[in-house]
Amino acid sequence: MRSLAAADAARSALVVRALGDGRGGEDTAGPLRVVRVDGRHRRAVEVPGITAWAARARNLHILVTLLEEAGIDYFCVRGTASPNPCVAVPERLRAEVEDVLRTGCGHYAGYVGGVAPGPVRQGASTASWRALRTQRVLRIAWNVCDPTGKLVFGRESGCDIEFWAEQEGRLLAPRPNRVTTEVPVDAGRCRAEQKRFSEVPFMYTTGQARTLPEFVAALPDDHLFPIDVVYTWVDDSDPVWRARKEATRRVLERSTDDGTLHEQAANDSRYASRDELRYSLRSIHQYAPWVRTIYLVTAGQVPSWLDTAFPGIRVVDHTEIFSEPDALPTFNSHAIESQLHHIPELSEHFLYLNDDVFLGRPVQPGTFFHPNGLSKSFRSKALIPSGRADFTDLPVNAAGKNSRGLIAQQFGTVISQKMKHTPHALRRSVLTEIEQVYAHAHRVTQHSRFRSPHDVPVVSSLYHYYAYHSARATAGDIRYQYIDLADDLAQRRLNTLLARRNYDTFCMNDTVAAADPEAQDRMVADFLNAYFPVPSPYERAATGIPAPRTAPAAELDGARA
Incomplete structure (x- = not known):
């Protein structure tokens, strides 16, 4: 496996709001902080401009990058009941996946748990993975927060991992989806943009990921119109x-x-x-x-x-x-x-x-x-x-x-x-x-x-x-x-x-008209700043948004991911 430094460099090429100011450019992720997630103190990376969709895209990108750096077979799945991105791995590779992700969680402060509501565990701990070994679908998340600490994205923005069992030359899904729940073990892989599996605005570019042709095709219940x-x-x-x-x-x-x-x-x-x-x-x-x-x-x-x-x-x-x-x-x-x-x-x-x-x-x-x-x-x-x-x-x-x-x-x-x-x-x-x-x-x-x-x-x-x-x-x-x-x-x-x-x-x-307009204005301003602390890209740099940065087109496509 290539070094985690190399994986980190690949991850830095993801040009979405999670890793910069939303307009393209370098990774501006900040230091680790201790935040409250689901009533518990957890570690999170401070990321300027973080959004809900960017947190999901970031988790998918980190997971895909680590798997590809380790040479582990996988394919992205769509059509599950969950809105979270999903990656499938043959169950026979589970031990290798756990080893890679345990290391990756130590480097990036990741957490793992089941997909059902419940506590999450430190992904860097061997005991965490051992306790979850009977579950064939897990959710992994590298927690992030905005600089104010008011927005924290944890397991609800995580990426699902499905372990597909092998039986008579076919891989079988551990849960239903709307496309296919079994494929040949040697089914041919193709590549598609990661944004296909994790909703990212059209103006942003993400890397690519492996998938199956079935999971790229348009479905009758897709919203295909703008x-x-x-x-x-x-x-x-x-x-x-x-x-x-x-x-x-x-x-x-x-x-x-x-x-x-x-x-x-x-x-x-x-x-x-x-x-x-x-x-x-x-x-x-x-x-x-x-x-x-x-x-x-x-x-x-x-x-x-x-x-x-x-x-x-x-x-x-x-x-x-x-x-x-x-x-x-x-x-x-x-x-x-x-x-x-x-x-x-x-x-x-x-x-x-x-x-x-x-x-x-x-x-x-x-x-x-x-x-x-x-x-x-x-x-x-x-x-x-x-x-x-x-x-x-x-x-x-x-x-x-x-x-x-x-x-x-x-x-x-x-x-x-x-x-x-x-x-x-x-x-x-x-x-x-x-x-x-x-x-x-x-x-x-x-x-x-x-x-x-x-x-x-x-x-x-x-x-x-x-x-x-x-x-x-x-x-x-x-x-x-x-x-x-x-x-x-x-x-x-x-x-x-x-x-x-x-x-x-x-x-x-x-x-x-308000009886006390100034007090009402303060009430509204305090609430809006607390609920929506992250500026949108539609705001000028003069209002506190970092100045736009650009990067070569090759960088925008991501590294190997």
Whole structure:
């Protein structure tokens, strides 16, 4: 076996967020630290910019590198029920594997255990491997943490090792998968990118690994289509934007019958920004590496910290998407949302998020879309009030009533539920169809400069029920939390959310002005910095991100791995 120093050099060539600043270059892994993992003190390597997906990719890369350096036969497996990467080894080689990994765990502070929840053991200990010898599937992890120590990735981000038994010239899997559970002992190996087995964003390159042709082929339940993300954003502190907003409001109030707008149609809290977008983008980078392109829809504004040159992000101005330019300027989210499907080069399937919506843990494309392309909607327990919309309704309720009227007219059913404040899974073609089917209501919404009793909530309600009734969407399920920042229990709920990190997505909303804005701002800032301490690559170096580093293309492909 070549030295561990050589294996370490190969590992350093893995260009993913786990081993650098996310933009390519040298390994910037730091020293070993003692952290809390599953209630116990464990050793972890400090890695700037670590993410959940990068921790998984790192574990797979270390394991593959060690096996290849030792000349041990293996092949990567996909299709198991576990989201963790998986490597299969013939059971007759188990003693050699244990020996190699025991040494590797001593060098890299690795831990090993079963795949079922339970304690993990020090991988450098012979006794640990002896105690696990009856288990044919193990999970190995080299713990990592970010420099703040707030993010720690252990066994939940580990890599599985399956020991395949040999019987009558065939290797038999120890557990089911969706591809094949037995192969000839001498089955030919091929090579594929490691990112095939451990989700890594398209802009990053990993090394290759051995596998079987069966595990490279596309499966019917693979999500083979691209999925984009769309945000709408406004900088309410921009004096030019504020002056335009006030001027537009004065003109509108003079032109309305009673001279007033509903107090929540244009109140400042609706536009307030606490840099939530920065942290929502961090949540996408941390927990949804499968996203292709992020589009930020704005009114000629760009966050000062946003690196628009980084691959995978694009700023779109309202003037690029409004089908009728005379509807601008607008300060109505319903109007802006009605035009999102006009974004140039937007994928057919995309997620729409407000900047106060965040992913709270790793999610998969299947959370939002079926593999056959059907979208999923997430209905709330909150109900749309009865009756027809009028000027006394909260804008959100008036819009829901209008959506109900259109669906009842078209399909003969009466909708009652609002949708949760989650990412909205949408299809561009369905939104285009809605614009044609409900042309009048759609145009009225586009031309409402502030929220109006005549608005239709195209992406947050109408789409979901229209797609459902036309067999292009299903009711989905998502673990979600809504936090009203004005609520007396908001701080307690944020603390619980931070401690448990057990929701797929959450929303922090404030529709009314805070009694103490400064205290609320501090509460939100402290929470977001603690939950999302790792900057995304979409942030400029001036905001604290290390300057971009590049490496020769040959290095980016990894060494032997």
